[in-house]
Amino acid sequence: MYSIPGHHHISMITKNAKQNNRFYRDVLGLRRVKLTVNQDDPSMYHLFYGDKTGSPGTELSFFEMPFVGSTHRGTNAITRIGLHVPSEASLAFWKSRFETFGVQHSDISTYANRPALHFEDTEGLRMVLVPSYDEKIEHWETWDQSSVTAEHQIQGMGPVEITVRRLDKIGRTLTELFGYAEVSRTKEEAIFQSINGELFGEIVVTAMEGPAEKPGRGSIHHLAIRVKDEEALAYYNEQVRARGFHSSGIVDRYYFKGLYFRESNGILFEIATDGPGFTIDGPVETLGEKLDLPPFLEGRRTEIEQNLQPIEED
Numbered sequence: 001m002y003s004i005p006g007h008h009h010i011s012m013i014t015k016n017a018k019q020n021n022r023f024y025r026d027v028l029g030l031r032r033v034k035l036t037v038n039q040d041d042p043s044m045y046h047l048f049y050g051d052k053t054g055s056p057g058t059e060l061s062f063f064e065m066p067f068v069g070s071t072h073r074g075t076n077a078i079t080r081i082g083l084h085v086p087s088e089a090s091l092a093f094w095k096s097r098f099e100t101f102g103v104q105h106s107d108i109s110t111y112a113n114r115p116a117l118h119f120e121d122t123e124g125l126r127m128v129l130v131p132s133y134d135e136k137i138e139h140w141e142t143w144d145q146s147s148v149t150a151e152h153q154i155q156g157m158g159p160v161e162i163t164v165r166r167l168d169k170i171g172r173t174l175t176e177l178f179g180y181a182e183v184s185r186t187k188e189e190a191i192f193q194s195i196n197g198e199l200f201g202e203i204v205v206t207a208m209e210g211p212a213e214k215p216g217r218g219s220i221h222h223l224a225i226r227v228k229d230e231e232a233l234a235y236y237n238e239q240v241r242a243r244g245f246h247s248s249g250i251v252d253r254y255y256f257k258g259l260y261f262r263e264s265n266g267i268l269f270e271i272a273t274d275g276p277g278f279t280i281d282g283p284v285e286t287l288g289e290k291l292d293l294p295p296f297l298e299g300r301r302t303e304i305e306q307n308l309q310p311i312e313e314d
Contacts, residue, residue, distance in 0.1 A: 008256070020047065082111070
């Protein structure tokens, strides 16, 4: 029987890669594990941040679109990203750090029935820190060169919030197609977990009427959920199609293989394999330090590099 072990990565839109790089590396203390390009449009950067190796479940990825406009918030969108920190004490550490760096944030409150600290990045992307009480993703690795000490480092993705008009529709997709468990339900919100009791596969679905979100800078493009290997991916490809959804078919992204589909509210999901991972084209020690291209784009390196603006600090 195939199952979903949790989140794989989540992909967002940024207007400014240099500013984005500064926030996620210098403020959040994540490692930039891959500096590459959008494989469908290599004129734009594709940045990945995560733990020491960019393990599945820790990856935040961004497409740079320099001419993108503002996000007009609404329904039928992925609307918030939860990130794990080790403890409730870590929330106080991060509140103080956000004050030092001038990051928009709330007081310590609650989210999805847990202590939490809400904050936004420089482009208004909504995130929330929640304590995992050291129940981190089993393969998460500390990055020793982070500007954040190991006892408070972000340990990967937690609850991901999706806002839709039709909660029951997406609920059936999660439970019947992927085997998520519904662990909480009110009239306006339901919480689903890919592994019962584990936060790193949690999806919080909120019901909201109104116009659909118009994406822009700081919006979330898609959520990728994990499968172990290509055999499991092929199985879910068949199941997606059997439920009447259009599937992209299996796409080789070099660092993993995946497929894309939109559920009934229009939410874009990717299903992605754990491997081979970001060390396929470079050693762990130098991950993310130079522009990496998949083999099918390597012959265009000179052209691609000429069209990209440097993102390192001057």
